[in-house]
Amino acid sequence: MRRISLTLLVTAFAALFSAAAIADQRFDRFVADFWPTAKASGISSSTYRSVFTGMDPDPDTLRLMEKQSEFVKPVWDYLDSAVSEARVTRGRELLTEYDTVLRNVEARYGVDREAVLAIWGMETNYGGFMGKHNVIRALATLAYAAPRRTKFWRSELVKALSIVQAGHVRFSDMEGSWAGAMGHTQFMPSSWEAYSADYDGDGRRDIWTSVPDALASTAYYLKKHGWQTGKTWGYEVVLPRSFDFRMADDDMSLTLGDWRRQGVRRANGRDFPRPGDKAILVMPAGASGPAFLMLRNFYVIKRYNNATAYALAVGHLADRIIGGGTLAGDWSREYMPLSRSETAELQSELNRRGFNVGAADGRIGPATRRGIRAYQKARGLIPDGYASVVLLARIKLDS
Structure with a gap:
């Protein structure tokens, strides 16, 4: 019996090494070609x-x-990790340590130093892991x-x-x-080619070992994608009870003054400093979580990474580094986002009940959000268009 087991083990290892050798041969052929x-x-x-x-x-x-x-990682878990107290503290230390570099970078490219620092913190934990x-x-x-x-x-x-x-x-x-x-701020080679900067003038654009080059490169990237100097990324806001949630479609752009006339207020009670700035209302967890009015710089951050949670984390981390507080609103953590398979199930259930969302492909797009809102409105729920495990359970209970 032991002899048979040993034979099987040897055969398995031989097959493994044979497969690896074939893979290497194919890779060698790719390199030659x-x-x-x-x-x-x-x-x-x-x-x-x-x-x-x-x-x-x-x-x-x-x-x-x-x-x-x-x-899908819930946005609140993502923020807990991305904007941890340790990361905020370290960011504040580096704001002092690299004060001269950050001021020069800000003056040269017109990108606020805390935003550059926050991206460094998000991408590699300030160079801790590249x-x-x-x-x-x-x-x-x-x-x-x-x-x-x-x-x-x-x-x-x-x-x-x-x-x-x-x-x-x-x-x-x-x-x-x-x-x-x-490197320090995780550029793809094409981004390095287009946006990397030689801060220290040594002829090398070194984002791997030169922190000044990496910070300057990040600022140049943000500048070239439309960063608005001296303006924030967005504001946490509070919505009135009578709010029309169809306006929270991740697309409707109004001036801050117009949003204020709709009853939208800053969570900290202050006025919007520039009422003419345009913003889009974003609710990452639907009506069960905080709401934000996102300005142009938020969408510039999304050019770095297109995830809403990422851009929100960068903006919030930047605010915390320069002395801002935690978010005022609470996340209702039972409203977990859906997995891909659960989203497909939700789409099938909506289609079966006459709320047509198209193919049940597990991806949430405009058609799915419209279908969710139509279902929520028909059932007397807040029509925020947010797909959660709570919503899926509610739909499955319908006859």
Whole structure:
């Protein structure tokens, strides 16, 4: 019996190593076939050989590129972690430590220093963890094996090779995420090419080891995407009881003065300093959580990362770093967001009851929000359009 078990174990290991060898052979073939593309983009044969000799696919990248998270992290859990007291405290220390750099960056690019600092804190915990993957290896793995966006990954790979060839960073020091985001503030190679800055004038745009270069690069990125100097990202607000929740569609833009005439007030009781600024009402957890009027700078932050929770966390962290308080509103934490499969179930239930939302694809778009609002209104609920486990349970109880 032991002999049989040992034979099975040896066979399993042989199969594993055989599969790995086949994968490496295919990767080697990809590297050889990609050389003409790299050469046409100006990459030298010496750079190409020095980078790819002995390289194999990044196993973490192979594993994570197919990983689909079934559950959505609630915005309140995200904020608890992203805007922790430890991160706020460290941000305040660094605001002092890098005072001269941040003031110069703010003057040069017109981007408020606390916003730049908050993105640094969000992306790598102020340089505490910038990723442990070699960026070229990760991008080569994606260009070789990713089932989607092949053209994008190949383009990023060429740009990463160009960065090394130009001497901005050594290949061995080019660390980042499993998907190729690099340095203190996690730029993709294309973003580095377009927006990185040489703060100290040494001829290198070094976002890996030079904090000033990384901060300047982030400010330049925000400036080029439309940052409005001296203006905030948004305001936490309180809605009147009679509020028309159809106005909270993540799209309707009114001046702050017009929102005030609708009965919307700042949560801290102060007036809006510039009533002419335009804003969109956003309720990340529907009527069960805090509401915000988001200004232009909020959507500039979303150009860095398109998640509403991310941009809210950056804005809130920036406020906390310069002395702002915690959010005034409470999250009703039982109103958990839906997973992808639960969203598809909700869509099917709405369609079955005549609230047509289109295909039950597990994605919440305008049609699904309209269907949710129509259902909520028909049942005497607050029509906030927010998909939660509470709403799904309520629909399933309907006859």
